[in-house]
Amino acid sequence: MEKVGTCADEGNSQPKLLHEKHICQEKANEERIMHSEKYISDFSNIYSTDLLPTRNGEKCTEQFLIEVLRILLNHIKKTYDGESKVLDFHHPHQLLEGLEGFNLELSDQPEPLEQILVDCSDTLKYSIKTGHPRYFNQLSCGLDIIGLAGEWLTATANTNMFTYEIAPVFIIMEEIVLKKMQEIIGWGENEADGIFSPGGTISNLYSLQAARYKYFPMVKTKGMAALPQIVIFTSEQSHYSFKKASAILGIGTDNVIAIKCDERGKMIPSDLEDKILKAKRQGQHPFYVSATAGTTVYGAFDPLITIADICKRYGLWMHVDAAWGGGLLLSKKHRYKMNGIERANSVTWNPHKIMGVPLQCSAILIRQKGLLQACNQQCADYLFQMDKPYDTAYDTGDKTIQCGRHVDIFKLWLMWKAKGSCGFELQINRCLELSEYLYNKLQSKSNFELVFRDKPEYTNVCFWYIPPSLEHVPRDKEWKARLHKIAPQIKARMMEEGTVMVSYQPQGDKPNFFRMVFSNPASKKSDVDFLLEEIERLGKGL
């Protein structure tokens, strides 16, 4: 065996072993391929018609894709470069008018590949660096390199999840990952079913639709006209997807009954029980409760065990919307917060959130084999032939509300292989440590105020910044109205300067506050410090 050396740069705490012999050669070549300006090919007279499948298009294809890689690597490096900005803000009309030659209009005639490469660079230049350590704007932040490789491969495989016939490997991976997720929830082997869907809202719709079919199977053929007035229950701080889904399913948003929350955003079970009884008295037909594990704003976990007891008492379907919280099941330290989830009939769990999987990756898990299939199948002859040479139980496409379905599984499978469950656990625990760090810092600062006092259970930390102009002023209605305008103004300045991105919003009668979330493995304590300093810097004169 050859002697091995290290490719780690000076100061790297984790040395990596590589064949020494190849290192110099490799570095030199990469430098030339990836960095040197001199080395760019001239694509000014090459067109898409020169690429594969055109005869002899192999070389051009390779060169073009290497150039694309160079642009993407440049974006990745800038994303993680401490000096770069999160965004370079421009208004919609500026983009529409064309920025420095970045013309978005389409034409009849083709552009040479040189222009296409410039367009790729420009697109990234004016996009948000969602993997940047100071991008805290959404529940899905970060850019996982393994997940990214998974997406590139998925795009290259360019297939569809309808049948095993055309997606054999991905269909099996989906089965394996779904089983793993079901096992982590605590469901028995072979007890459950599931599918990856285009996002948490659609996953929640799946659960509501499956539950409706379970209680009222005639709905599939006869429609809602054959049903009594069905009503569902979810907390006032749950995600708006239950209203969306009820509007779509023909249940109607008036039949979504909001349950009160305590001051930190957890559903109050006694209010749930009261409202179930009230609905029954009014002749409505309760059938479905959605509890939330990790609310969007406060990161609250509803009391699942008590809710499960209530659902059992009244014979209701229990759904847990763990789109945001699901990943916490991988943390031995924190998963107790979701005790009771194993009693749910269905669970939404988005690996594209705290687990850091690239968008989109959302699973709906249903604790009843065959229900999705019965609810959704239409047996199209052109896809789901029964006289195929393999076990057609693997043609899972007829379980879905879609026909074609994007391959969302591979990146998650690959990340799970690369990190192991332990790797996800470490990554998630670190996000919770950061939220505790922010919480402690906020408590020690007099010009910041927490929206609720308790230590956060998850990575959401909600707070106000109180500028000097509002510090020694009576806290009356006018004060509240003025405070309401502070966060949007600071956010606007943040975007203008491009230094950091964080979300804000009002809630009930609470004026606009900042909602911090941690889901980006790139974020560090110094980024938290930066955020607070930046809020002070941008907001102190308001």
Place this chain on the structure above:
Amino acid sequence: MEKVGTCADEGNSQPKLLHEKHICQEKANEERIMHSEKYISDFSNIYSTDLLPTRNGEKCTEQFLIEVLRILLNHIKKTYDGESKVLDFHHPHQLLEGLEGFNLELSDQPEPLEQILVDCSDTLKYSIKTGHPRYFNQLSCGLDIIGLAGEWLTATANTNMFTYEIAPVFIIMEEIVLKKMQEIIGWGENEADGIFSPGGTISNLYSLQAARYKYFPMVKTKGMAALPQIVIFTSEQSHYSFKKASAILGIGTDNVIAIKCDERGKMIPSDLEDKILKAKRQGQHPFYVSATAGTTVYGAFDPLITIADICKRYGLWMHVDAAWGGGLLLSKKHRYKMNGIERANSVTWNPHKIMGVPLQCSAILIRQKGLLQACNQQCADYLFQMDKPYDTAYDTGDKTIQCGRHVDIFKLWLMWKAKGSCGFELQINRCLELSEYLYNKLQSKSNFELVFRDKPEYTNVCFWYIPPSLEHVPRDKEWKARLHKIAPQIKARMMEEGTVMVSYQPQGDKPNFFRMVFSNPASKKSDVDFLLEEIERLGKGL
């Protein structure tokens, strides 16, 4: 300026100009980077935790992604290499058990990147080469290199379509492309709206839901209970998505009324009118007709003008499901087949089909501004704040039935830039020429039989292969039953041998036939010849 040379290999009819000076250097380097086995780094002790955002992870990230690119390029080259197979078939249980060390099970512990790279290679090895010139299995075949680059960039940008705030460039691109598509349909400027959705079935659902809301806006809050018995009409050969959507929306599949088709699969307008009148007599409430432009099996175009007249007469919403046919609007030669589409209230159009855009890319276009927004919006405070510093009309996410939405627009936009409308036109016209070539060939062969005699209007060609054992036999019930088994057996052998993939199916009382479609720009006449020879070779002994 430097002297320019050509990078084209001998025999290439389209020479390309490149800076001569760089060519040799480039070729030599690429050889070393992309091909040489000796050149592979040792990733056996490198883990995902060594990649970015880990400190000093830049080099490892770059090397890893270059290795991934090498694997993907290898797959692309094999896809277009005339000698390679379309697939390497294995049964589900074989993949589950693990093939030659390809272990799909997940574990607690991480795998080194060396294993991750092997997993990537194995995943592609056992997947279908959907860009292969002899992959004819679905309406979406092919692997467009520009589209592929677009998907890689989309994955690297890793954002979400909910707001302009986090997807500024992609939101504007979506607006521009939707306008272009509306203009191509023939709608007036600023008359229409639209959105990209996760596939044609969801796009069709959007249209049905928007139409329902338009006629019965109370459905959003009160549900279907507040409506009369609404019914919809679509041809018996239309896509099954209307049944799926009706089941989901709570309309019920019994309220989807099937209209008869003529022998080549076109909706018979007189039957539509009869059934509308019959429904009215029965106290049902007709409100929606879906015509198909390019049926899934026969590739038939419904008579849109006559259907538009009927819809106008009875005040019904006219939808055109042009998921498959939409691209034909770009062909000056063929677009007359869709005359009348400009009178539709909504159109589904999937650029991921005949236009060759990678999966997924589907648009729903609605000829009424504001309807999607009114129908779907729920005004979530945490996303759609009204006090933002830019024009929030560009926060299009509340128009959708989703919350998070994958960026499907960039690849299409980039392909449009690279090809121009003209490029799409050429590509599509060539697919139609191939179907005519196949049609002519089939007419000249006595052991093949067309499912319908007329020249195809689109790229679908449906036919039976009659093996010698069925040639001189009375065409009775038993003959039909035997013929029914021929296509599945040939298909099973095709998959076993991996040489070609084509779909088959029964339709009504017609026994299993092959459905050929052309959407793959890589396919040539020689591939058509190969297909027929292969069917004969595999089927003659049956």
